Amino acid sequence: MAAVVAATSGVAHAADNLPPKQPLVEDLTTETKACATGEDRAYVGAPPTLRAALYDPEEDNQPAEANMVKGEFEAWWTDADGVEQRLTYTTNATLSGARQLWRMPQDSIPANTVVSWHVRADDGTEKSPWSSEGAGSVCEFVYDDVSPERATITSPEYPEDVLWVDGVGVYGHFTMDSPSDDVVAYTYNFIGGPYATVQPKQPGGSVTVPFLPLRSGPDRLTVRAIDRSGRSSGESTYRFYVQSGRAPVAHWRLDDAAGATSAGAEKGTAARAGSGVSFGGPAPRGTDLASTAHLDGSSHGYLTPDAPAVADPRKTFAVSAWVRPARTDRTMTVAGQDAGRSAAFTLGLRQEGTTPLWSFAIGDARVSGGAPETGEWAHLLGVYDAETGHAKLYVNGHEVGTEAEAAPAATTGAFQIGRVRHGEAYRDRWRGDLGDVRVHDRVVVPAEASQLARHRPGLLGHWSLETAPAGASPDQNGGAPLKLGDGAAIYRSPDSSCLPELDPDCPVIPSPLVGDGHLTLDGRTGYAATDGPVVDTSDSFTVGVVVRLADAEPDRPMTVLSQGGEHTDAFKVRYQPSKHAWQLVMPQRDEQGAAETVVAQVAAADGGEGRGHRLAVVYDDATDQIRLHIDGGSITAATADFPNGWPSTGPLQIGRARTGDGWGEYLHGDVDEVQAYAGALSADEINGLGWGTDPCLC
Known part of the structure; x- marks a missing residue:
């Protein structure tokens, strides 16, 4: 070369x-x-x-x-x-x-x-x-220049265009098939999801996908067939109608009259009660239960229908109950079902080392989580999904632990409340209160889990602050009034026969924050207060208020809401000018100088103008979280963990807080629409605060 x-x-x-x-x-x-x-x-x-x-x-x-x-x-x-x-x-x-x-x-x-x-x-x-x-x-x-033919869709559980078909929590199986022999995939989606692509085992084959309805109402499956060249068929649409989740197959409210010897069944067979069971006990606040059953933890503390409640533990089922343990230092059973000399499943409290946890076990699989507290109500729900083969546990409507793959036993025996089968005897007996035991033969979906565990908030007080006869602004519902201190007054716009927009000499008269009046505070001595505590700060509560600061650049912290203990406030909401933020402050003990949990939401001071801000404090004892909302639940709340709320004994204060041995952080500004609830309001309910009416507590 x-x-x-x-x-x-x-x-x-x-x-x-x-x-x-x-x-x-x-x-x-x-x-x-x-x-x-x-x-x-x-x-x-x-x-x-x-x-x-x-x-x-x-x-x-x-x-x-x-x-x-x-x-x-x-x-x-x-x-x-x-x-x-x-x-x-x-x-x-x-x-x-x-x-x-x-x-x-x-x-x-x-x-x-x-x-x-x-x-x-x-x-x-x-x-x-x-x-x-x-x-x-x-x-x-x-x-390939020819697109595949449209897919056909069929479902035995949810036939097309049939009103209405069972139901939320019940799987449907939808088969997609195309007459074209070169189809290698189907893309599909239901309303709200899932969106996915599946492949047949061989070209031209059909595919069946499971679908779990999470809500009732019309639904739609949309499918396209994809051939091996990537060409797509036209869209196939399959409409079906899902009814609400069906009722439990077994249900004992356990709210029978004191002295009863068995628990009547809302569905299923009455449950025979041992002599260690007494009816007429306390019920969880904000539920439909009027009373519950107390089990003394002895060998006589149990209930049983002497028959299975879960017909086949290998199929999908769910078991739930309201529970209040009298102790948390030992393993105790809420409910289970015999399977020969052992149990097919158990729901209850499990002692793991020195740590108590809620637990749901099926065979050798176990899901544990949550934090049981002596004397505190909790709602437990265990779900076994045979379609996925997994067990889940919900505590107070929230999934806890890690779902576990389970292999249930085929044997069925009697359903048990308050004890579990072990060999020839029973053990791990429940000591405490139980109510509303339910067994479903379907998946109880997350929204239903939240609803079953819901405590409906109860209105404790609503002060519209439009009048104050004899120096006390009344509660709209006839409860204790807010008494006005020196430096506090009710502002109402005076009547005027002129209109500023038409008459340049007509003075501009400010409107009240909400309705016909509001509370105005001078920032030096002004406040309003009840005679005693309004909310139980050791339990779930919500307090809302509308507030407008008088100064655009405050020179000191100012508190709009507080409720105190003996030595400090159990909570207070204040504006912190150094942070340009509203803060929620929760001392962790009723002691001077106690460590504090502080959550903050940024918002500019008003300077006496505008419509103010709608603030809401929400403490959820079930999740041990405290939140501060500004201007409704649609705004992301500032949230913090607060596991040990303590009960306050002092009155609800508007416009001041404890400082040292006295009072301080007086608010200079306007306050309106103070509302207090037992229970944690949802985000939608918080949106209803501060408008002059009470939100729907549905």
Whole structure:
């Protein structure tokens, strides 16, 4: 081979040209599909772009910019008359290693015909071997110009357009099938999801997908069939109508009259009560229960219908109850079902080392979580989903622990409340109160879990602050009034016969914050207060208020709400000018200088203008969280963990807080619409605070 010497910028290069490298099959693609033949060949929905990476040897001793190669593509096929047809294409030269492309002509490639192709590299002097030579291979594709037919959809559980069909928490199985024999996938979605793609076991086959309705109402499944070329069918739509989740298969409220010897069943068989069971005990606040049953933890403290409640533990079921343990230092059973000499499942409290946890066990699988507290109500729900094979545990409407894969026993025996089978005897007996034991033969979905565990908040006081006869602003519902101290007054806009927008001499008279009046505080001594505590700060509560600061740049912290203990406030809401934020402050003990939990929401001071801010404090004892909302529940709340709320004994204060041994942080501004509730309001309910009415506590 001739040697060429080139001079560039005073540097000589010896260039002994070598032929380009043979293209590798793994560097070739038809569109994005790998080079393949036979059953693995590519199928495309349009004449494809062929791609190849081509290399010139580095040993050519050329500068990098001189290693240029072009690609020679060749494609061939046999036409309908049995005659071989060929097309060729040569690319422009590009740098070695770059991708070379051939966009095949639209009108030259026949449909539904196997087309073969290969490529080689040309550096202008030498050509590489074809990619199909030696250990290489040709590439094949088929251009498919016909989209697949629409999919058909069927479901035995949810027939199309039938009103109404069972139901929330009951799986449906939807089969998608297309008459086209080249369909390799189906894309589908239900209203609100899931959105997914599934593949049949073989081209042209059908696919069945499970779907768990989470809400009642009309639903729709939309499907497209996708063939191996990537072409999509038209859209198929399947409409079905889901009714509400069906009632429990067994249900004992346990609110029977004192002295009863059995628990009546809302559904199922009455449960025989041992002598260690007494009825007429306390019920969880804000529920439909009027009373509950107390089990003394002895061998006589149990209830049983002497029959199974779960017909087959291998199928989907759920078990739930309101529970209040009298102790948390031992393992105790709320409910379970016999399976020979053991239990098919158990729901209850489990002592793990020194830590008590709520627990749901099926066979050898167990889900644990939550924090049981002596004397505190909790709602437990265990769910076994046979479709997924997993067990879940909900505490107070929230999923806890990690769902576990379970293998239930086939044996069924009597349902038990307050004890669990172990060998020839029972053990782990419940000591405490139980109510509203339910067994479902379906999945209880998350929204239902929240509803079952819901404590409906109760209104404790609503002070509209529009009047204050004899220095006391009344509660709208007849409860204790807010008494006004010095420096506090009710503002009501005076009557005026002129309109400022029509008469330039008419004075502008400010409107009350909400309704016909509001409380105005002077920032020095002004406050209003009840005679005693309003909310139980050791339990869930909500307090809302509308407030407008008089100063745009306050020079000190100012408190709008507080309720105190003996030595400090149990909570207070204040504006902290150094942070330009409203703060919720929760001392962790009733002690001077106790550590505090502080949550903050940023909002500018009003400066006596505008409509003020709607603030709400929400403490949820079930989740041990405290939140501060500004201007409704739709705004993201500032949240903090607060596991140990303590009961305050002092009155509700408007406009001041405890400071040292006295009072301080007096508010200079306006206050309206003070509302207090036992229980934690939801975000939607918080949106209803501060408008002059009470929100719907549905």
